[in-house]
Amino acid sequence: NAGVTQTPKFRVLKTGQSMTLLCAQDMNHEYMYWYRQDPGMGLRLIHYSVGEGTTAKGEVPDGYNVSRLKKQNFLLGLESAAPSQTSVYFCASSRLVTTGWVDEQFFGPGTRLTVL
Amino acid sequence: GQQVMQIPQYQHVQEGEDFTTYCNSSTTLSNIQWYKQRPGGHPVFLIQLVKSGEVKKQKRLTFQFGEAKKNSSLHITATQTTDVGTYFCVPNSGTYKYIFGTGTRLKVLA
Numbered sequence: 001n002a003g004v005t006q007t008p009k010f011r012v013l014k015t016g017q018s019m020t021l022l023c024a025q026d027m028n029h030e031y032m033y034w035y036r037q038d039p040g041m042g043l044r045l046i047h048y049s050v051g052e053g054t055t056a057k058g059e060v061p062d063g064y065n066v067s068r069l070k071k072q073n074f075l076l077g078l079e080s081a082a083p084s085q086t087s088v089y090f091c092a093s094s095r096l097v098t099t100g101w102v103d104e105q106f107f108g109p110g111t112r113l114t115v116l
Numbered sequence: 117g118q119q120v121m122q123i124p125q126y127q128h129v130q131e132g133e134d135f136t137t138y139c140n141s142s143t144t145l146s147n148i149q150w151y152k153q154r155p156g157g158h159p160v161f162l163i164q165l166v167k168s169g170e171v172k173k174q175k176r177l178t179f180q181f182g183e184a185k186k187n188s189s190l191h192i193t194a195t196q197t198t199d200v201g202t203y204f205c206v207p208n209s210g211t212y213k214y215i216f217g218t219g220t221r222l223k224v225l226a
Contacts, residue, residue: 031212042204043159043216050212058213090158102212104149104161 001026004108006091012114013081021076021111023091030096032074033058033105034066036087043090049074050096081115088112119143120207122217130225135192137220139205148188149206149214150179159204159216162190195224 007022023032030051035043035058045058047066055066063085065077074093078085092105119142129135139148147166151159163172165181165188172179178191188207192199202219 033214035216042218045213045215048213056212059215092159102214104164105151105159105206105214107158107160110158 003027004091004093004106006089006108006111008111009109010112012116013078014116015082017081018077018079019081019113020078021089021091021113023074023076023093023108025072025074025093025106027093027095027106028071029093029106030071031094031102032068033092033094034064034074034076035090035092036060036085037090037110038087046076046089083115086113086115120205120215120217122205122220124220125218126221126223128223128225129195131197132194135195135199135222137190137203137205137222139188139190139207139217141186141207143186143209145185145207145209147208148181149208150188150190151204151206151216152201153204153219154201157201162203192222195222197224197226200224 004025033048034046037043044060046064049055049068052071067075089111091108094102094105097103121140123138149164150162153159163179169183170181176193180189202221204219205217206214
């Protein structure tokens with residue numbers, strides 16, 4: 001099992017450009033998450049998904065869109081990149097244990113994005 | 117809304133000393149997870165606490181969940197250089213969102 005993979009690993013964008021980050025998991029997990037981590041900071045939740053075809057906003061959703069067309073994939077889109085979106089982006093997945101909470105989150109290796 | 121404080125923000129210890137980080141919530145929690153992130157790496161799950169007053173041990177690591185389910189702690193006995201990293205508490209109040217705390221960055225001096 002590959003676990004959680006993220007594509008690409010690194011990317012440099014110019015202000016105003018768009019891009020999509022891909023997260024894939026092979027553990028059949030229901031829940032998937034996108035976080036961003038700025039230098040020396042904790043992780044902040046951008047968007048999450050509780051199942052195929054459903055998404056919800058996290059703490060810092062502005063400037064990002066997501067889609068979960070297939071259970072194993074969770075895409076994060078930046079329509080018009082800004083320097084404030086320079087960060088490391090982590091994807092995570094977890095299985096549902098019972099209503100209200102989930103099991104441990106498995107994280108991907110991260111995508112380091114720089115917006116000039 | 118839920119507010120979580122994790123203290124201290126930074127801790128430098130000599131190898132062999134003990135280390136403790138605390139996580140305090142303003143609201144009652146359903147459960148709490150702890151993660152470790154090595155420098156340049158991604159967060160890795162350590163443990164999940166669910167029950168009031170729960171204590172769990174993993175070798176030199178001891179995790180506690182408060183009786184009121186509003187606070188938690190992670191204690192490392194006799195730190196080693198391999199313990200270096202940032203430790204995050206991730207409390208949950210019964211939703212599907214997990215909000216990471218600011219973390220405690222641990223440095224171990226050999």
